[in-house]
Amino acid sequence: MPRITAARVIVTRPGRNFVTLKIETDEGVYGLGDATLNGRELAVASYLTDHVIPCLIGRDAHSIEDIWQYLYKGAYWRRGPVTMTAIAAVDMALWDIKGKLAGMPVYQLLGGAAREGCMVYGHANGSDIAETIERAQEYLEQGYRAVRLQSGVPGMATTYGVSGERFYYEPAKGSLPEESQWSTAKYMRFVPELFQKARDALGWDIHLLHDVHHRLTPIEAGRLGRDLEPYRLFWLEDATPAENQAAFRLIRQHTTTPLAVGEIFNSIWDAKQLIEEQLIDYIRATVVHAGGITHLRRVAALADLYQVRTGCHGATDLSPVCMAAALHFGLSIPNFGIQEYMRHSEETDAVFPHAYSFERGLMHPGDKPGLGVDIDEVLAAKYEYKRAYLPVNRLEDGTMFNW
Incomplete structure (x- = not known):
């Protein structure tokens, strides 16, 4: 041994x-x-x-x-x-x-491939609707079958998911947390227009997703989900904070828009009620924050009993090691839904050479033994740790709010 x-x-x-x-x-x-x-x-x-x-x-x-x-x-x-x-x-x-x-x-050890690849979605971020749609069209040209849309909201200086980078969004920065501002009313008025214009421009053959980032009350989330029903979203993500899992009952009563949640979950207990009562459609817990492949397989097995699919978090705060693990996991389970895919920088890819690949909107972990990712320790040593915080959020009157 x-x-x-x-x-x-x-x-x-x-x-x-x-x-x-x-x-x-x-x-x-x-x-x-x-x-x-x-x-x-x-x-x-x-x-x-x-x-x-x-x-x-x-x-x-x-x-x-x-x-x-x-x-x-x-x-x-x-x-x-x-x-x-x-x-x-x-x-x-x-x-x-x-x-x-x-x-x-690893996927062979987990039972083998259940599909030819894992469908992934990219992030189309823009300062306004036109720029967001332009970014989405660029993803379509690259072969993506699914895109998350986030746009700057008129009257708000900053908006979650929107940055100056074309294909990257990295909110963790600064020696102290940045403070952003939030208005639910402005956001709620704006989002349906974003998706109406996106459907007009992009058509119906592309999956569209949206992230609320925990910023609505359950009844507000229900109203937004209902307003977005004509545009057939793939999912509405993190519509409300999920510490109180029962809060999603109220959302379910008011909309048929599919719901996704769970990127900050760290165990099966965080999702148990949501899954068993079928209050969500996609569980977004990820390998690195939910106890690894071993534990996430348990979450997926429970979800499969209730026709809930997976949609693992896959932002750039997860290293290529985790992305590979997520792909081995997603390729092998029966109830895979979709995998978030934010491309890492060239510097990151150089430090973590990997076997996974993207083609025609799908990713595959590759067939190298193990996870198929290595680390160049000599190169890694050249990049020293620097403290960086995620932002914090306040309402327009200064009240601390959910970022």
Whole structure:
């Protein structure tokens, strides 16, 4: 059996901060896991270095389930984003090792491919409707079958999802959090116009998505979903904060627009009621924040019983290691829905060479043994960590609000 002989955390910033766990074995095989928690990266790095890695040395690297349970139940203080991100990093690295030792890509170990590839969506962001539609058309020309639309809102200085970069959106920056401003009334008046004009320009053969980013009350979300019904959205994402899962009952009562939520979830318990009561259509928990491939497969299995599909978070705050893991996961499960895909920068891709690829709107993890991602540690060392925060949000009267 392969024994874990060493493990260490690698922190690098090729355009943005990433935390990577590297686990080594006595058989000369190592595995990588993503441990990035956007804006709180060093908390996970410390959790791994100071509390998890000492418990891994000498263990059988093949015992993925036992190690997962040991780190989850053995900590006593269960769940939470820091703990579950650390567990996810270990889990990914162990699946990477298992695949390399077996000489197979991870998706084959998970039961094989259930489809030819994972449909992905890109982000069409613009300062106004015209620019947003222009960006969406560029994605269509690249072969995408699905696009998320986010546009600047008249009367608001900044809008979530909109940046100066053409194909990138990275909100984490600055030595202290930036403060943005929000008006629900202005937003609610504007969004239906965005999708009406988008359908006129783009037609009906493209899937359109939209992210509210937790900014509406349940009844406001129900009204927006109803107003958007004529434009047949693929989904309306994060319509309201989901700490109170029952809040989605009210949204369901008022709209048939499909609902997606879960990118900040870190366990099956965060989604249990939402799934069992069929209050959502897509669960967006991701590999790195929800305990790794092992735990996310449990979430997907529960969701499959209730005809809920997956739609894993895939922004640039996840490293290529996590993107690969998400693709192996998505390719293998029966109830895959869609995968978010924000392209990493050239600097990031150089640090993390990978086997996954994009073609005709689909992504495939590749057939290299393991996850199919490596890390250039010499290059990674050239990019030093720099503290960066996600923004915070206030209403126009100064009240703190959901970002």
